[in-house]
Every structure is written in C-alpha cells, then in structure tokens.
Amino acid sequence: MGNTPSSHKISAQDRAILDMKNQRDKLHQYQKRITVITDRERAVAKECLARGDKPKALLALRRRKFQESLLAKTDAQLETLEQLTANVEFSLVQKDVVFGLGQGTKVLKQIQGEMGGLDNVEKLMGENEEARLFQREVSEMLAGQMSRDDEEEVDEELEKMERAIKTPEVQRDRLEEVDDATGVEEELPQVPEQEPVYAAELKNKARARARAREQKAAQAFEPMAA
Structure with a gap:
C-alpha cells in the first residue's frame, strides 16, 4: 500500500538538473567572493603603474580578466545545459549534459584554486623570491588561456590607467615649461599698505x-x- 521506494527513484534527468542547480549555486557564491579579490587586483595594478612597474600591473590585470572570464563562461555553459535539459528530449542530450557537467565541475575547481585569497593578490606586486615564483607561475598559467579579445581589453584598461596617472604630471610639466619660457613668475595679490x-x-x-x-x-x- 502507498508509495513504494521504487516509485521515488531519481531519474538521470532529475540528477542532472540537481547537479546543474548545485553548480549554479556554487558559481554565484564564487562570484560574490571573487569580487573582493578582483577589486584588489585592479588596485594592485594601479599601484604598480604608479611606481613604474608596468609588467606587474599587466600581470594583475590579466589574472583579474581571466578570473572574470572563467565565471562568465561557466555561467553561460550552465545556462545552455539548463535549456537543453528543459527543451530537448533528455535521452538525446544526456551524453552532452553529463560531459558539460563534468567540465563545469573542473572549471569550478579551477575558479576556487584561482581565487586563493588576498595574500596571493599581494604577491603579484611582491619583490621577494616567493612572490617572484608565484608571479612566474601565474604568467605561465595564463599563457594561451585568454582569448585575443580578453587580451585586447586588458591592454586597453592598462592604457587608460597609464593616462589617468600621467595626465596630471603632463599638465604640470607644460605649465612649468610656459613659466620658464616667459620668465614670468605668478605672484599672489598683496594687500596695499597705503590708501588707493x-x-x-x-x-x-x-x-x-x-x-x-x-x-x-x-x-x-x-x-x-x-
């Protein structure tokens, strides 16, 4: 009498949908946590540029862009899998869904490893041996991992940062050049000692x-x- 255990068996489709929901939940958690890290990476890039260390600034921006692209790609992949599962006969796409979930799990692990913590972000601008080793590992890991569009966006962001840092200095230098060329020194108005x-x-x-x-x-x- 009543429902038997066999009537409550979870189908492969139910399992896939559950796995996708779990992956999406983890992804959203990572998105919230990684914002703190990517914000700090951008700040590190500015600090490195300000002290004239362009290679480290570029490395920080490339790592930041790579982390953001991982999250975006995984989110898009999960959305595609959910649409396939909902709109197509599951038996026809089961193999693709299972493969996609497996890849998603790998990427989530990669994202988790990439996040590390703020300590790793500080190593991007460090000068000691441990920091240099970490910077080399990050550079080697990023080689060939980023798309051309991502690389171009990173270069554009770096150029904007450089302009923002150099512009005040350029303006100040031009004002000094004008003063030197004219020989005119700017004087503040003085209070008259006698009546006009x-x-x-x-x-x-x-x-x-x-x-x-x-x-x-x-x-x-x-x-x-x-």
Missing part, C-alpha cells in the same frame, strides 16, 4: 568743497556784521 590713489583724491575733493562752503558762509556773514 582714487580714495585719497575723493577725500581731498570733499575737504575742498567743505572749505569752499565755509568761505562762502563767512563772506555772507561779513556785511551783516558791518
């Missing part, structure tokens, strides 16, 4: 008018006094 000329003139005119009124009044008073 026009103020003194107004006071003198006012005194003259007052004296004229006094003289006129005196002349008018003299005949009466006589």
Whole structure:
C-alpha cells in the first residue's frame, strides 16, 4: 500500500538538473567572493603603474580578466545545459549534459584554486623570491588561456590607467615649461599698505568743497556784521 521506494527513484534527468542547480549555486557564491579579490587586483595594478612597474600591473590585470572570464563562461555553459535539459528530449542530450557537467565541475575547481585569497593578490606586486615564483607561475598559467579579445581589453584598461596617472604630471610639466619660457613668475595679490590713489583724491575733493562752503558762509556773514 502507498508509495513504494521504487516509485521515488531519481531519474538521470532529475540528477542532472540537481547537479546543474548545485553548480549554479556554487558559481554565484564564487562570484560574490571573487569580487573582493578582483577589486584588489585592479588596485594592485594601479599601484604598480604608479611606481613604474608596468609588467606587474599587466600581470594583475590579466589574472583579474581571466578570473572574470572563467565565471562568465561557466555561467553561460550552465545556462545552455539548463535549456537543453528543459527543451530537448533528455535521452538525446544526456551524453552532452553529463560531459558539460563534468567540465563545469573542473572549471569550478579551477575558479576556487584561482581565487586563493588576498595574500596571493599581494604577491603579484611582491619583490621577494616567493612572490617572484608565484608571479612566474601565474604568467605561465595564463599563457594561451585568454582569448585575443580578453587580451585586447586588458591592454586597453592598462592604457587608460597609464593616462589617468600621467595626465596630471603632463599638465604640470607644460605649465612649468610656459613659466620658464616667459620668465614670468605668478605672484599672489598683496594687500596695499597705503590708501588707493582714487580714495585719497575723493577725500581731498570733499575737504575742498567743505572749505569752499565755509568761505562762502563767512563772506555772507561779513556785511551783516558791518
């Protein structure tokens, strides 16, 4: 009586769908965690550029781009698998779905290893032997792993960073060149120690008018006094 255990067996399709959901959940967790790391990698790139170390800045940006592309590709792959499972007879795509899930698991492990932690990010700009070894490993790992479009985007971002850092210096240098060429030194306005000329003139005119009124009044008073 009632449902037997055999009636609750999980089918291959159910298992595949469950695996895809689990992978998608892990992927979303990684996306949240890796944001902190990729933000720091971009900051490291700026710091390296500011001190004139362009190779390390490029390495930090390439690693950042690679991590972001891994997440994006895995997300797109999972979406494709979900659509196949939902819209196509599962028996026809089962082999592709199983293979895709296997690849997805490998990529998720790669993403987890790539994330490492903020300590690894700091090694991208380190100068000691351990840091140099890590930088070499990252460079070798990235070789051939990134698409041409990703590489071009990284180069463009690096150029933007360089312009942002150099522009204030260029403007300052041009202003100094102009000053040197003209020989004019900019001086701040000084507070006058004496009254402006026009103020003194107004006071003198006012005194003259007052004296004229006094003289006129005196002349008018003299005949009466006589």
